[in-house]
Amino acid sequence: MTKLSVKQQKFADLYIETGNATQSAIDAGYAKKSARSVGSENLTKPDIKEYIDKHMTEMADKRIMSAQDALELLTKIAKGEEKETVIVSSPEGIYESKKEADLKTRIAAVKEILKRYPAENPLTQAQIRKIEAEADIREAQAAEAKNMTDSSSEVMIVDDIPED
Structure with missing residues (x-):
């Protein structure tokens, strides 16, 4: 990948943020009259396209939970460390409360964790x-x-119980 000009990089960064090629071109410093065509053209240039694709992929990777993240969350649930917010209504008003997962949810989390480990441990099963x-x-x-x-x-009411 060749180095992008300052304007091209600014365009690409703005496009990643907004998804609007015309406005990104204007904000990057291109002429307002030609912003639409320049924005469209920039999106077809291989270096700019590669830069945008690379950064969009990185952003998507950060948003998607990894297997390690999933196991860590399941472990927190199983140990009762992860709390959920519960809305409680009473005559005094409505308030939020935090509570740990119930036993069935914790058991389900443990089972999900154990599915990832092929060896069945008798102690764990017990x-x-x-x-x-x-x-x-x-x-x-x-x-x-x-x-x-x-x-x-x-x-x-039991009365008049006959005596033998």
């Missing part, structure tokens, strides 16, 4: 079974507590 069992117990407890609160308004 730990996953334990966590899943704990999650099932907590769900059952929550359901039972909900049923108790739902049926707490019902009262059973």
